[in-house]
Amino acid sequence: MEIFVFFDVTDRQAERLREIAGTDTLHLHRGGGGGSSAALATCEVALGNVPAEWLAEAPALRWMQLESVGFNDYAPLAGGPIADRIRLTNLAGFFSDPVAQSALAGVLALYRGIDRLVDLRREGDWLGEGLRPRLRTLAGANVVIFGRGTIARRFEALLAPFGCRVTLFGSDWTGADLDEALSIAEVVFCVAPGTDATRGVFDRDRLAVLPEGAVFANFGRGSLVDEDALADALAAGRLAGAVIDVTLQEPLPRDHRFWTSPNLILTQHTGGGSDDEVDRKIELFADNLDRYRRGAPLRGLVDLSRGY
Amino acid sequence: MEIFVFFDVTDRQAERLREIAGTDTLHLHRGGGGGSSAALATCEVALGNVPAEWLAEAPALRWMQLESVGFNDYAPLAGGPIADRIRLTNLAGFFSDPVAQSALAGVLALYRGIDRLVDLRREGDWLGEGLRPRLRTLAGANVVIFGRGTIARRFEALLAPFGCRVTLFGSDWTGADLDEALSIAEVVFCVAPGTDATRGVFDRDRLAVLPEGAVFANFGRGSLVDEDALADALAAGRLAGAVIDVTLQEPLPRDHRFWTSPNLILTQHTGGGSDDEVDRKIELFADNLDRYRRGAPLRGLVDLSRGY
Numbered sequence: 036m037e038i039f040v041f042f043d044v045t046d047r048q049a050e051r052l053r054e055i056a057g058t059d060t061l062h063l064h065r066g067g068g069g070g071s072s073a074a075l076a077t078c079e080v081a082l083g084n085v086p087a088e089w090l091a092e093a094p095a096l097r098w099m100q101l102e103s104v105g106f107n108d109y110a111p112l113a114g115g116p117i118a119d120r121i122r123l124t125n126l127a128g129f130f131s132d133p134v135a136q137s138a139l140a141g142v143l144a145l146y147r148g149i150d151r152l153v154d155l156r157r158e159g160d161w162l163g164e165g166l167r168p169r170l171r172t173l174a175g176a177n178v179v180i181f182g183r184g185t186i187a188r189r190f191e192a193l194l195a196p197f198g199c200r201v202t203l204f205g206s207d208w209t210g211a212d213l214d215e216a217l218s219i220a221e222v223v224f225c226v227a228p229g230t231d232a233t234r235g236v237f238d239r240d241r242l243a244v245l246p247e248g249a250v251f252a253n254f255g256r257g258s259l260v261d262e263d264a265l266a267d268a269l270a271a272g273r274l275a276g277a278v279i280d281v282t283l284q285e286p287l288p289r290d291h292r293f294w295t296s297p298n299l300i301l302t303q304h305t306g307g308g309s310d311d312e313v314d315r316k317i318e319l320f321a322d323n324l325d326r327y328r329r330g331a332p333l334r335g336l337v338d339l340s341r342g343y
Numbered sequence: 344m345e346i347f348v349f350f351d352v353t354d355r356q357a358e359r360l361r362e363i364a365g366t367d368t369l370h371l372h373r374g375g376g377g378g379s380s381a382a383l384a385t386c387e388v389a390l391g392n393v394p395a396e397w398l399a400e401a402p403a404l405r406w407m408q409l410e411s412v413g414f415n416d417y418a419p420l421a422g423g424p425i426a427d428r429i430r431l432t433n434l435a436g437f438f439s440d441p442v443a444q445s446a447l448a449g450v451l452a453l454y455r456g457i458d459r460l461v462d463l464r465r466e467g468d469w470l471g472e473g474l475r476p477r478l479r480t481l482a483g484a485n486v487v488i489f490g491r492g493t494i495a496r497r498f499e500a501l502l503a504p505f506g507c508r509v510t511l512f513g514s515d516w517t518g519a520d521l522d523e524a525l526s527i528a529e530v531v532f533c534v535a536p537g538t539d540a541t542r543g544v545f546d547r548d549r550l551a552v553l554p555e556g557a558v559f560a561n562f563g564r565g566s567l568v569d570e571d572a573l574a575d576a577l578a579a580g581r582l583a584g585a586v587i588d589v590t591l592q593e594p595l596p597r598d599h600r601f602w603t604s605p606n607l608i609l610t611q612h613t614g615g616g617s618d619d620e621v622d623r624k625i626e627l628f629a630d631n632l633d634r635y636r637r638g639a640p641l642r643g644l645v646d647l648s649r650g651y
Binding site for chain 1: 440441444445447448449451452454455456457458460461462463464465467469470471472474475476477478479480481482500501503504505593594595597602607608609610611612613615616617618620621
């Protein structure tokens, strides 16, 4: 069997991939973009997000392990002969823990004044005592999580020791229920996928439902939120803060209001990142390759027709 | 009965105190420092840290509820007639949750790059992708907690969902055991009281035991740590970061290295702070006053001879 790797790795990681491949032939296509698909023609398995247009020239390919959760690029293949021939697996759940930790880090930073203290240190300014009445704790806070996937549930798990009252909304959410929960929310964690059904959920009217002093965190997609309305609410001091991992445009345009909105922590789509990210992806591939060889069910099999 | 309140409160909080006092007479001594102890002479109960030198002129006083955990100022009274006459209660455990939350906020901020992202936003700089391999998660981290009091245990509880391996050291710690645990520690949370036995525990030699990339957090007392050695370890990049709530001198002197040490979050002794701090202190007093009236055991009774 031949395995095509479309994925940037270090020498050490390449060594590990060879170990995983064993007697199978490994084709390392390093460098990501560009390059040739020649070696792909005879490969049965691929690791990495091989460009969709190359797949027509990969007649031997039977399984591709993506290195992302999203698979929008391959959605146009749904129902066609390529999708019929090649199984796709994604990294569903892979980023749950790092994203949930980044979200908690951001929210706790706002609650405990970490962002403010970073600024104060740069300015050489000691506020000390004077800052204490402005800090809050998460103890018993009303938290609304918009999303019910693995990240949402991991965030809920991290909140458990804080004794928060948590309400999750999955794809069966209704505007009335959501508004009712939001009207008493102290923290909102938005982590739903970007689909037609979630576009603009947090528009100006819905953000206005949030009580004074609420904190809004978005680790879902930028399309879910009216960014201008959010910037207005922060500028007016109506919301106490925001943690924003995803924006409509990334990188964020230089003149975007989020660069200067008060009490906004911009995490620059790093939520899923970690120093062991690539190593963990390789080990996940190793596990799935073992399943593939044994004919066992693959983890993370995607349904192209769902689109996310 | 007369009650002396040596404690800054708002009008609303004064109202609540009157409600708690009921038919008892309340003497509100607002403004903290200075002022007269005249009203104290006839009071049986006091709320707040009444200056130790006033207590000789408070013959009717039987119980004083401190508004702090520490009671060093009253230690010289140990064994004398005043300590014999007046019971002292402190706020043991009161700050556990806010301090533990601040400590977790600081450590998570370092792990997830929040401090760096705050700086990047100020500079209008988008790193995004490039930052991800520099982030870490707390999943399964080796954590050493130096301290075994309520804050230590609360911090341990907050860590539970992260699956960390936590080792606590109480007053029975030995240098050999501590060094062994520190040699594989990824996070050190120092939260022991400042006593003769803990002074300089984290000296230059012991900080050198920590592995490359460890994060050091001090929410105990500044006296526990060799600040210059810590600043050296941060400057050399040997430690990945530090979260410092307490320092030898507070406010931190303007020329102190901690103002500019890389990857240091200086929380300026705000760890115990929260917007409901005074309200919570008043409710704790209400509960203890009820116990006092009923002759029930008081919460937080201190042993002056222990010194902390």
